[in-house]
Amino acid sequence: MSRTMLAGRINFTTRTFAVQEVPVPDPGPGEVRVRVRAAGVCLSDVHLVDGRLRPMLLQGDEVTLGHEVAGEVDLLGEGVTGTGPGARVIVGAGKRIGDAVWTMGVDYDGGWAEYVVAPAEVLVPIPDTLPFEQAAIIPDAVSTPWGAVEWTGQVKAGEAVGVWGVGGLGAHGVQLLRFVGAAPVVAVDPVAAARERALEFGADLALDPGDPDFAARIAAVTGGAGLDAALDFAGVAPVRNQALEALRAGGRLVLVGISGGPLTVESDGRFSYGRKQILGHYGSEPRHVVDLVRLNALGRLDFSRSVSGALPLEDAAEAVERLESKQGNPIRLVLIP
Structure with a gap:
């Protein structure tokens, strides 16, 4: 050789x-x-x-x-x-x-x-x-969002969850949220094709972050309560601020995307009054890759797209x-x- x-x-x-x-x-x-x-x-x-x-x-x-x-x-x-x-x-x-x-x-x-x-x-x-x-x-593109959903985010069936950024990680985030029973699943992305893909992967609603009726549409789909959890796959400050605003009282924001810059909260008073949480997430545990291979073999998850x-x-x-x-x-x- x-x-x-x-x-x-x-x-x-x-x-x-x-x-x-x-x-x-x-x-x-x-x-x-x-x-x-x-x-x-x-x-x-x-x-x-x-x-x-x-x-x-x-x-x-x-x-x-x-x-x-x-x-x-x-x-x-x-x-x-x-x-x-x-x-x-x-x-x-x-x-x-x-x-x-x-x-x-x-x-x-x-x-x-x-x-x-x-x-x-x-x-x-x-x-x-x-x-x-x-x-x-599977390691990273699928296991990182799986870790964010199952481990850091502790998402439960029936919870309303938003996904900001429907790229390589976010598209799988949508698919995995659908798999664990999150409802509704709301995808947020400025690119129309990404929003269409989110709906194909199982999102109930796909929104442009610049939609002037954004807050009203989140309220409508969650019965006025707001999201239980938000997953940031974009890693930019405007996303984080918008996601925090979309959370219900006690809701949690999981940071998956990395900006390399400072993390700021626009209003610490409103953040604390709402008892909201910001959780950092990086990568996955070895068991997550094993889980995903098994779930694919059992026909529960499809990575062909x-x-x-x-x-x-x-x-x-x-x-x-x-x-x-x-x-x-x-x-x-x-x-x-």
């Missing part, structure tokens, strides 16, 4: 991204090398390329991007049991070192490459019925540009090494 491979790498010192030849990594004790078959392109990857996000734990100034990865086990490191070459797997998007959780494709090399090395314990087996392209996006396009790894820069410019209003793009 060739000892080099293609990988999409970013240098945080020079602020440059390129697909280049690098050595094929070898697994250490307890690790597995996976032949990547598909890797998702996330808005977080775009923000790493444009400088809005920076790694906190990366050793050095370069990393291979990609935290949404599926493929086949290629080589086992020393001491690894329970899997073998050819096994179809999702590669979990992080690993724990001491008390810190490191993110793949951010703090250590990820899956925008022909091969990736990961701890054996983060691999999640997938059935033959789940295509690699759909499996790859989630992949908006596939590009060869060599065209990673084009994929970043297409996602950044929202060309074609994609849910998720995937790279195929």
Whole structure:
């Protein structure tokens, strides 16, 4: 086998991204090398390329991007049991070192490459019925909103919930809220095509945030009470202010989108009087990926609409540009090494 491979790498010192030849990594004790078959392109990857996000734990100034990865086990490191070459797997998007959780494709090399090395314990087996392209996006694109709905947001059946931003994460947020029985599900997005998609994914109502009757329509659909919960997948201040206003007394706002800027509340008096809550959310727990694979296998969740396009790894820069410019209003793009 060739000892080099293609990988999409970013240098945080020079602020440059390129697909280049690098050595094929070898697994250490307890690790597995996976032949990547598909890797998702996330808005977080775009923000790493444009400088809005920076790694906190990366050793050095370069990393291979990609935290949404599926493929086949290629080589086992020393001491690894329970899997073998050819096994179809999702590669979990992080690993724990001491008390810190490191993110793949951010703090250590990820899956925008022909091969990736990961701890054996983060691999999640997938059935033959789940295509690699759909499996790859489960960690993050699906598991992050699932964690926000099921874990941080503690959404219960019958609760009225709003979703701000119906992109790669928000579209799945709508689908997952419908799955757990939230009612009504209200989607909010300035893009008409995104609102249409939200209705296709199970929203009961899709609103333009600039609608002059926005507050009245929220009141009408919730019987005047307001939303029990709001999920912010956009990560911008106007969204957060609007979502807080739409909450009922005691309602909760879950922050999933990251702006990189300060978090402010327009009126702390009104916020406190309404006993509202703001909850931060990041990523997901390993069990969420396992849950989603099982729910898909049982036919409860369908990810076939989630992949908006596939590009060869060599065209990673084009994929970043297409996602950044929202060309074609994609849910998720995937790279195929």
